[in-house]
Amino acid sequence: MTTTTVSGVDVRALLLVHDALRREYRWMPDLVRAVHADDTSRLLVVAEHVRWVGRLLRHHHEVEQRLLWPALLPRLAGAGRVVRRIEERHTEVLTADVRAGEAVALWCAEGSGRCRDSLADALEAVGEVLVAALALEEAELLPLARRHLTPTEWVRLGEQSVGGLDPRQLPLVMGLLMHQADPEVIRGLLGHAPLRVRRVLPQVAPRARDRYVRHVYGGTDLSL
Structure with a gap:
C-alpha cells in the first residue's frame, strides 16, 4: 500500500x-x-x-x-x-x-x-x-x-472522476480502492457523498469486491 x-x-x-x-x-x-x-x-x-x-x-x-x-x-x-x-x-x-x-x-x-x-x-x-x-x-x-491546489478544487476533481464511472460499478471500484487502505482516506473519499452513500457503500463495497475477485481470480486474496 x-x-x-x-x-x-x-x-x-x-x-x-x-x-x-x-x-x-x-x-x-x-x-x-x-x-x-x-x-x-x-x-x-x-x-x-x-x-x-x-x-x-x-x-x-x-x-x-x-x-x-x-x-x-x-x-x-x-x-x-x-x-x-x-x-x-x-x-x-x-x-x-x-x-x-x-x-x-x-x-x-x-x-x-x-x-x-x-x-x-x-x-x-x-x-x-x-x-x-x-x-x-x-x-x-x-x-x-x-x-x-485548494481543497475545493481537489474535491471537484474527485467528484468528476467518480461521476465518470458507471454507477453500477461504483461499489466494486470502491471495494478495490478500500483494500488495505487507511480508513481515514476512505472517510475523506466519501466525505462529500450523500449520507446514505457514506453509510451504505463501506458495507457493500467489500462484498462487491470479494464477489468479483472470486469470479475472476478464484479467491478473495488481494495480496497475491
Whole structure:
C-alpha cells in the first residue's frame, strides 16, 4: 500500500487508484496465461476483466489530463516541464494499452494459446510503462497538486472522476480502492457523498469486491 505524509491537499485517494492499477497489471499477465486454450467460458471472464481494467486506466488518465493538469499549469511556471514529461509517459502507456486491446480482441476471436500468450506479453508491456508513469506522477506531479491546489478544487476533481464511472460499478471500484487502505482516506473519499452513500457503500463495497475477485481470480486474496 502506498503511503504519504499529508501536507496541504490530501492526495492519498489518488494513490489508492495508482495502487489498484499497479496491482492489476502485475497480476493480469499470469491470469491470462493460466487460461486453457479450450476453456472458452474462462477466456470470456478473463478477457472482460482485462477490458474493464483498461477502461479504468483510460478514465484515470483522461481525468488527470482534463482536470488536474489545467488546474496546475496557469499558476506554476515549472509545471509545464513536469506535465510534458508525464504526457510522454501517458502516450507510452496508452500506446501499449492500444496494443493490449488489439491482442484481447484477437484472443477472443481465435482463442488460441498463441493469442493468449501475445495478450499476456502485451499486458506486461503496459505494466512496465505504467509503473514508470505512475512513479513519475507521484514524485513530481502530486507534490505540486498537494501544495498548490485548494481543497475545493481537489474535491471537484474527485467528484468528476467518480461521476465518470458507471454507477453500477461504483461499489466494486470502491471495494478495490478500500483494500488495505487507511480508513481515514476512505472517510475523506466519501466525505462529500450523500449520507446514505457514506453509510451504505463501506458495507457493500467489500462484498462487491470479494464477489468479483472470486469470479475472476478464484479467491478473495488481494495480496497475491
